[in-house]
Amino acid sequence: MATPYHVQSPRSILLKMIATKQQPPALPPPPPPKLILQPRQRTSPAMWCAAIVCFAFSLLLIAAGAVILVVFLAVRPRAPSFDAAGATLNAVYVGSTSPAPYVNGDMTVAANVSNPNQKMDVVFRSAAVELFFGGRRMAAQALPAPFVQRRGQSQIISVHMVSSQVALPPELAVAMVNQVRSNRVVYTIRGTFKVQAKLWFWHYTYSMSALCDLELTAPPCGVLVARRCITR
Helix, strand or coil: CCCCCCCCCHHHHHHHHHHHHHCCCCCCCCCCCCCCCCCCCCCCHHHHHHHHHHHHHHHHHHHHHHHHHHHHHHHCCCCCEEEEEEEEEEEEEEEECCCCEEEEEEEEEEEEEECCCCCCEEEEEEEEEEEEECCEEEEEEECCCCEEECCCCEEEEEEEEEEEEEECCHHHHHHHHHHHHCCCEEEEEEEEEEEEEEECCEEEEEEEEEEEEEEECCCCCEEEEEEEEEEC
16 A cells, blocks of 8 residues: 655655656557458469369379289289200310310200290290300300290290301310210300280280200210200
């Protein structure tokens, strides 16, 4: 409770008057913020059309993916296989001339190409077979293409591989001579193919390769005694 003026001393009253004069005047309250309402922009017809087209395209992609998945699960496509059903080593001659030894050779391979798919045909657009000894290419032969492999069909193709004046490093020439003398000659054949799979109206093309390690007896009547083939 404040003390009445008639009770206060003159000094107290004077100090209060001086303190009242020294206080700064109160600032007026700030005005309230003004809300600026912008007019709502309407979506243009072009934006609506673009959104509808994008939505339809997304539905089309989803439907196409579902169809491809169903077809894949129903057909279960498999790559064709390549195998050496037989081989004959007709001749091998290693000559030693300067600057490096060379080899002449003659081999016939009975290549077995098969289509394991039961619901899909395949077309070999291109096919080639190469012959290697110790990693050195000895001969190459292109197969007649294109040719069709019906579903579940196998085909034997005779491939004649001829090596003529192929230069060999000395160590490979010695290895070939020793293998001929031991009646066990090891070659590697590599097949490269471009295959087109056909299923109703749907076609797709891919590349595949095959590797076969062949072990034959010595020429002139060398026959295949062991083989190991991988298709990938």
